[in-house]
Amino acid sequence: MQILNPLYLWFLLGIPVLIIFYILAPNVKILNVSSLQFWKNKQETGAKKFKWRKFYHDRHFYLQALSIVLLVCALLNPVINLYANYEDTHVLIIDTSLSMKSSEGDMTRMDLAKARALEKLSEWKNGKVVIIKTDAGKAIPSPLTGEGHGGGLWRFSSEIKGKEKIINVIKSMDAMDTSSQLIKAVQTGYAQIKGKGDITLFTDGASPEAIVISKRYPEVKIETAGKSNRNVSITSLIKTEYDNGVIAQVKNHGDGLEDIDVDVLVDGKSIGNQNVMLGSGEETPLYFSLPSDLFKESVVEARISTTDALPADNMAWYIWSAAEKASILLVTDGNKKMEEALKANKNWDINITKPEEFEKFSANVTGFDLIIFDHYRPHKETDHYPAGRYGEIYIAPPLVPGEKVFSQENITIKDWDANHPVMRFIHPEELRIQRASVNAPPPWAEVLLKGEIPLIYSMSESTGRSIVLGFDPSDSDFIRTPYFPLFMMNAVRWIKTGAEGEGIKAGEELIMKIPPSPPLSEELWITTPDGRKERVPVKDGFIRYPDTYKAGVYTIQSSGSNVHFEKRFAVNVDPAESDIGNVYISSGNTDSPATGDIHNKQNNNTNLFPLWKIFALIALGVIIIEWGLRREGIRHGSYRKSLS
Amino acid sequence: MAVNGDFQMKLHADTALLTKEEIQRLERLSLLISRKMGGLGPGEQLSKKLGHGMDFAGYQEYQPGDDLRYLDWNLYARLDRLYIKRHVEESEMTVYILMDVSRSMTIGMPPKLTTAKKVAAGLTYIGIHRFHHVGAVLFSSDIKAVVPPKKGDTNLIRIFRLLNETEADGRTNLNASLKKYAGREFPPGLIILISDFFSTDGYEEGLRALLAGGHSIGVLHLNTAEDLSPSISGEYTLKDVETGEELWYDGLEDDVKDYRNRLIEYNNGLKGFCLKNGILYNSASSDLPVDRIIWNLLQGFRRRNQCRF
Numbered sequence: 001m002q003i004l005n006p007l008y009l010w011f012l013l014g015i016p017v018l019i020i021f022y023i024l025a026p027n028v029k030i031l032n033v034s035s036l037q038f039w040k041n042k043q044e045t046g047a048k049k050f051k052w053r054k055f056y057h058d059r060h061f062y063l064q065a066l067s068i069v070l071l072v073c074a075l076l077n078p079v080i081n082l083y084a085n086y087e088d089t090h091v092l093i094i095d096t097s098l099s100m101k102s103s104e105g106d107m108t109r110m111d112l113a114k115a116r117a118l119e120k121l122s123e124w125k126n127g128k129v130v131i132i133k134t135d136a137g138k139a140i141p142s143p144l145t146g147e148g149h150g151g152g153l154w155r156f157s158s159e160i161k162g163k164e165k166i167i168n169v170i171k172s173m174d175a176m177d178t179s180s181q182l183i184k185a186v187q188t189g190y191a192q193i194k195g196k197g198d199i200t201l202f203t204d205g206a207s208p209e210a211i212v213i214s215k216r217y218p219e220v221k222i223e224t225a226g227k228s229n230r231n232v233s234i235t236s237l238i239k240t241e242y243d244n245g246v247i248a249q250v251k252n253h254g255d256g257l258e259d260i261d262v263d264v265l266v267d268g269k270s271i272g273n274q275n276v277m278l279g280s281g282e283e284t285p286l287y288f289s290l291p292s293d294l295f296k297e298s299v300v301e302a303r304i305s306t307t308d309a310l311p312a313d314n315m316a317w318y319i320w321s322a323a324e325k326a327s328i329l330l331v332t333d334g335n336k337k338m339e340e341a342l343k344a345n346k347n348w349d350i351n352i353t354k355p356e357e358f359e360k361f362s363a364n365v366t367g368f369d370l371i372i373f374d375h376y377r378p379h380k381e382t383d384h385y386p387a388g389r390y391g392e393i394y395i396a397p398p399l400v401p402g403e404k405v406f407s408q409e410n411i412t413i414k415d416w417d418a419n420h421p422v423m424r425f426i427h428p429e430e431l432r433i434q435r436a437s438v439n440a441p442p443p444w445a446e447v448l449l450k451g452e453i454p455l456i457y458s459m460s461e462s463t464g465r466s467i468v469l470g471f472d473p474s475d476s477d478f479i480r481t482p483y484f485p486l487f488m489m490n491a492v493r494w495i496k497t498g499a500e501g502e503g504i505k506a507g508e509e510l511i512m513k514i515p516p517s518p519p520l521s522e523e524l525w526i527t528t529p530d531g532r533k534e535r536v537p538v539k540d541g542f543i544r545y546p547d548t549y550k551a552g553v554y555t556i557q558s559s560g561s562n563v564h565f566e567k568r569f570a571v572n573v574d575p576a577e578s579d580i581g582n583v584y585i586s587s588g589n590t591d592s593p594a595t596g597d598i599h600n601k602q603n604n605n606t607n608l609f610p611l612w613k614i615f616a617l618i619a620l621g622v623i624i625i626e627w628g629l630r631r632e633g634i635r636h637g638s639y640r641k642s643l644s
Numbered sequence: 645m646a647v648n649g650d651f652q653m654k655l656h657a658d659t660a661l662l663t664k665e666e667i668q669r670l671e672r673l674s675l676l677i678s679r680k681m682g683g684l685g686p687g688e689q690l691s692k693k694l695g696h697g698m699d700f701a702g703y704q705e706y707q708p709g710d711d712l713r714y715l716d717w718n719l720y721a722r723l724d725r726l727y728i729k730r731h732v733e734e735s736e737m738t739v740y741i742l743m744d745v746s747r748s749m750t751i752g753m754p755p756k757l758t759t760a761k762k763v764a765a766g767l768t769y770i771g772i773h774r775f776h777h778v779g780a781v782l783f784s785s786d787i788k789a790v791v792p793p794k795k796g797d798t799n800l801i802r803i804f805r806l807l808n809e810t811e812a813d814g815r816t817n818l819n820a821s822l823k824k825y826a827g828r829e830f831p832p833g834l835i836i837l838i839s840d841f842f843s844t845d846g847y848e849e850g851l852r853a854l855l856a857g858g859h860s861i862g863v864l865h866l867n868t869a870e871d872l873s874p875s876i877s878g879e880y881t882l883k884d885v886e887t888g889e890e891l892w893y894d895g896l897e898d899d900v901k902d903y904r905n906r907l908i909e910y911n912n913g914l915k916g917f918c919l920k921n922g923i924l925y926n927s928a929s930s931d932l933p934v935d936r937i938i939w940n941l942l943q944g945f946r947r948r949n950q951c952r953f
Binding site for chain 1: 748751756840842844868870871874876880881882883884885886887889890891893899902903906907910
């Protein structure tokens, strides 16, 4: 136990002061009696002789002295180190995101990181080693220990004595097609250190998160393995909305001029090839017409034949299907502009109802992919509604009383999330909004558009996805721009499917609605791009599959012979991973500026448990007891009231 | 004798010993002693003498000189002989109120002295009201004041003023005070002794000296909750209000228990002594209403056939 404020020990002098006070205090407890003839004669007379004896039976003195001691203990601010007996923990964080597949000479960045991690391992003689992989997706159980954690990060820990086991684990690690989660990994690393320890991050420096870590967690030692940056990629492959074609967005991430050949294939057959020259950082869309005789679901694949450092991002997939129908219910008291905007898309089946009608029949309304609540918020939670509806768009919903509210007028746009599927092709920088008023978004919400306040945000929850517009589009020029129908289409597509068409990013969880009819068995099979088959349960009309760590086409199939169901979805790489340049170094940082030591958390007081509150509480209890006893004494006439 | 309202007001205003309500309630009580004893004049008390009273005692053959008003003419008509009807003569009673005014009587809530004064005043009022001679004696370690027994409102006022002006003083010495008073020449009567009996020198000799004078004695033992069951916790200095002596009490409950046992033993001894010597013993707490205390006292006399009301 440590004492942080030892000077407060002087306050213990309060006890001698208390004793002096007791001695000097007049003996106010004199009781006049009719006669002493029946009291014990053996007792001595003359109270003046017994000043010291005042303490013999005076519980108030002891309680007061005890409360002084306890209060002094609280003021001393004693702390105990909860992890004093823990041994050193060495945390190795190895970036296993897509960019780590980039080649550096004869080796990949992953190989370099593993080699450096093994070197580091050889420096340690004792303690515990924790290895954290940064890729998203479900954990792959270690073939050696079976240990692993789903939900984004994979962790392995072992005593350093079992070094062979650790070496094997490091050697068996591979980079995935997923995005990196460096900050989350570092935070997990901190949580692993109970006493002293160190954290070393092996990455290629391509992720801006490395820069954030160097600023926010200066103790973390960062070793980067990224040098080359010659890379071209297909950042997206999407279907055009008004004709039968696809657009492949191609980008040159390197410093030099690149001659790029792009091939597009449908179900493995080439339908076109285009060549483009792109300078450093340049990006261009390439349009390809699809065959007019496409009727069934098909896989559209785009490929770049150019050789670069990261071939994994030279491919993209899109699942083409017949017109993307959606059944939409608009709950409104009347909004002509909105109705017209929605009806412009012939693939959407628009139903309109009033809020009162919706309240009456909400429990029985089924079959809609999406409900748009215009200036209205349903009284029931939407997860109480029947299965089949899992997406909502709230347009200027009524504010929830008691919650924090953001309001602004004459709004200009400050920022937006251009990478979000809902904001694709939207350029809202010129947008003007008359007024907006919105409840504070929940922590898990993604803000898509903001001025001084959040204007549009999206939420992905287990019950489905939703988008909230904090303003009425009619109060802005948004509804008159071509971006509004585009926004609505993006929103409907994102809410409705979440995994159809161009699909999801590698590492994201696939949530797919399974049609209610024909009835399927309670489980389906999923075939991954590398040929693995896994069983996935159907729950409440949905399947959820988190292990999308490999880019490519995933196929979901029913297993029985009676009812045949097959659906494919695409998993593409995160375009951000294609920027393989070492931004960490290029932004002025150097490798290994930090020692990696998580300095003795005792100094940072992070592992120290303060005891002053406990002492203060006990002191308060003692004072209350003393007060209660004194009050009881006064009530029974044992003390004069002046004492109280 | 009905006491008019103006006199009640005068008593109340002059002395403030008894409230108007207390005076009215006391009027209902009577102070009659059944024991036959001589008196100073005709009154309501039955005397040993035969004479002119209301209670028929028998017949006596006429002797010359007898009062012809008492001849029974009906008997003469039947027997042709003269008989005189005899009655028990009603005599007056002398009441002596002896009150302890030592400093121990200041203890209690209300103080025992206040209650004692009210009881003494009440008994005086009833006694005067019933045509008795009432006197008052105040004592502590010695006799402090005496009002000789007399009838009438003048004596009533005198006793009331004495009670009102008296303050507690001195320590109790029952033996010395009672023996001293018993040595005086005064006719036998009813003595009502009001005290808390905290007398280190004892009480037996004093009471025996009074009994020797042929008096009927009633003892009113006043006590308080503080005396009987002191509720003290923690350390105290106990101070004897009569002597100023102090005793350090260290908060042990056993000491309080011992005190209670000793006091109960003492009180039982006093009660036993009174019973053994034909003295009416009555104890009362100082917080009881005055008329209730007087009622209980007179009931005690009535049960012993010493008093009727």
